[in-house]
Amino acid sequence: MTWFKIKNLQVELSIFVKLNAKRTVFVEIHKEHGILIALHAKPKDGEANRELINFLSEWLDFPKSSAVFISGEHSRHKRVLVPLSNKLKALLETLEINLLR
Helix, strand or coil: CCCCEEEEEEEEEEEEEEECCCCCCEEEEECCCCCEEECCCCCCHHHHHHHHHHHHHHHCCHHHHHEEEEEECCEEEEEEEEEHHHHHHHHHHHHHHHHHH
């Protein structure tokens, strides 16, 4: 399983979230689970999903309104469709270079 798929200038990200963390941070990219992100938010009333979108939009530099949940709104395993921003493109290129070494 790959943690991202590029489709028509958008990227589908596979994300696994750890809830109730001390702070919201990127943890790692895991072979099986995809991007691991620790969220400070609780899984109540969509709070964690909003925190995830806020974090992704700041980290990858895209408007919050352009992110769409494909699946996992009520799960720790999520698939989110986001625009292929310049920052995300640079991150993917950097990681691909590192993965090939």
